[in-house]
Amino acid sequence: MFSLQTIFGKGDKFYGLLEASAESARLSTRALIELLSTPASQQSLEKFKQARRQEKDLFGQISEELVNTFVTVLDREDIEALNRALYKIPKVVEKFAERYTLAIDRIGDVDFTSRAAMLEQACEVLEQMVKLLRAGMDLDRTKKLNDKLQAIEAEADRQILDLYRDVYVNETDPIRYLVKKDLFQILEKAIDRCRDAGNVIYHIVLKNS
Numbered sequence: 587m588f589s590l591q592t593i594f595g596k597g598d599k600f601y602g603l604l605e606a607s608a609e610s611a612r613l614s615t616r617a618l619i620e621l622l623s624t625p626a627s628q629q630s631l632e633k634f635k636q637a638r639r640q641e642k643d644l645f646g647q648i649s650e651e652l653v654n655t656f657v658t659v660l661d662r663e664d665i666e667a668l669n670r671a672l673y674k675i676p677k678v679v680e681k682f683a684e685r686y687t688l689a690i691d692r693i694g695d696v697d698f699t700s701r702a703a704m705l706e707q708a709c710e711v712l713e714q715m716v717k718l719l720r721a722g723m724d725l726d727r728t729k730k731l732n733d734k735l736q737a738i739e740a741e742a743d744r745q746i747l748d749l750y751r752d753v754y755v756n757e758t759d760p761i762r763y764l765v766k767k768d769l770f771q772i773l774e775k776a777i778d779r780c781r782d783a784g785n786v787i788y789h790i791v792l793k794n795s
Contacts, residue, residue, distance in 0.1 A: 612709035671783035708780035
């Protein structure tokens with residue numbers, strides 16, 4: 587005789603897959619910090635490619651499991667929304683790394699390290715929020731973490747605005763101006779993606795509380 591678990595599938599596997607996806611996003615930001623501190627002649631994009639492959643595999647696996655699993659621990663649309671939000675983070679980080687390595691000789695002494703550190707911090711908070719889903723969806727703790735994530739995003743916006751201001755006022759080379767602006771926008775988007783994923787998690791917990 588088949589058990590209900592055999593018929594319906596084990597829906598809680600989505601927790602592990604989403605946690606792995608959040609970890610992959612965080613690792614991509616750590617790779618970015620390493621890249622920014624590595625001499626140009628020794629820089630490599632391999633860690634970013636690995637993170638993207640892993641995230642792509644997890645994205646596909648979650649999508650496939652949604653088709654094959656009858657009962658899920660969260661609403662399907664919520665799993666799909668969080669899956670998409672997490673998937674976008676390593677994608678944007680890799681895009682920044684690619685552009686940075688191509689343009690490193692043109693951007694001068696711009697230091698992206700502090701902003702990259704804020705991005706990693708945002709991903710660490712996001713990873714904690716994903717883990718709380720399995721732990722029982724504590725609304726108060728989730729809200730505090732989401733508020734922290736929003737604060738990181740706001741501070742990152744402020745710092746990037748300072749970078750823009752410096753470029754607008756002091757940059758005289760039009761090519762270097764465009765390159766710097768492009769990199770600022772990509773880094774800003776990466777942090778925004780973390781904020782978006784945090785909002786999805788907060789919505790999930792709020793709905794299930």
